[in-house]
Amino acid sequence: MIEQAARIKVAIQKSGRLTDRSLELLERCGLKYTRGRDQLIGYGENMPVDVLLVRDDDIPGLVRDDVCDLGVVGMNVLEERRLQFQAEGVSEPFRVVRPLDYGRCHLAFGYPEDGPVRSLAELPGRRIATSYPRIVQDFLRRNAIAAQVVEFSGAVEIAPSLGRADVICDLVSTGATLAANRLREGETILDSQAVLIQTPREVAPAKTEWIARLLQRIDGVMQVRESKYVMMNAPVSALAEIARLLPGADAPTVIPLEGRGDKVAVHVVCRENVFWETLENLKKAGASSLLVLPVEKMLP
């Protein structure tokens, strides 16, 4: 049993849009855990890492207060909290250590299709409904727009039809919600994705090494997501063209083929997806017996 003080606590969303991908990320980093009866903590069995399952809005505060060492949260929630902490005089409550490339969305204005506001120029004097009052206020201040922010905790998109606001500023992913509420998407004020945050304060030395290992594994997981291992046979004369055709390929391994004259086997890791078009072009360049395999793990 590893002593309690040396255990790393990672906060992730308990149930919502980021939950599955966040758990999957930790599992792909090798973490096996058992969930306690209260379901709020997953205890790591094979690593000194415990997972706290909480509301996403609580995650920045848990990291700021050092209840958790790491947390996974959307940039939108993080930025809203950062502005709040800033107003309270807390300068660096947390540090963004990795963008995680999921949970992508953006915070954008939504203008009623038949309303008078069509762009930022017509915002002065209007009411803006949003769940992100600080981000919107900050945007208005930086752009010297005098408009009123009306805070909504949910269902922001119906505020204009209820007569509670003239426009909205809300998260958009596909745009379907805006369209269903007869709102036209306007300017984006924040691009968001899930990010890993860490406390900026020094952690116990016993934790430092495991945090570093976890970050390295996360890098590995992110890298292999799109990576492919490509194998083929090819004439030596085609090697330069093959290297040009393969996207994001590291230095290929070239292996002589017994008794096949100038033909060699080429093995290469591509850091991007390999499409049919690429394989067809490789074949045209002289390659044969092409094989594309997914990469399971990678440690640079």
Ligand code: PRT
């Ligand atoms: O209970 P808890 O507080 O933990 O969850 P929550 O309800 O606050 O958050 P949740 O699970 O809805 O979202 C978690 C995070 O996912 C957000 O903070 C964002 O970082 C990210 N995310 C990604 C989104 C969306 N895409 C998204 N589309 N969060 C919300 N939406 C909503 C948006 O508010 C709007 O109502 O989906 C609607 C728009 O979607 P489209 O596809 O119609 O454009």
Ligand code: ZN
């Ligand atoms: Zn929330």
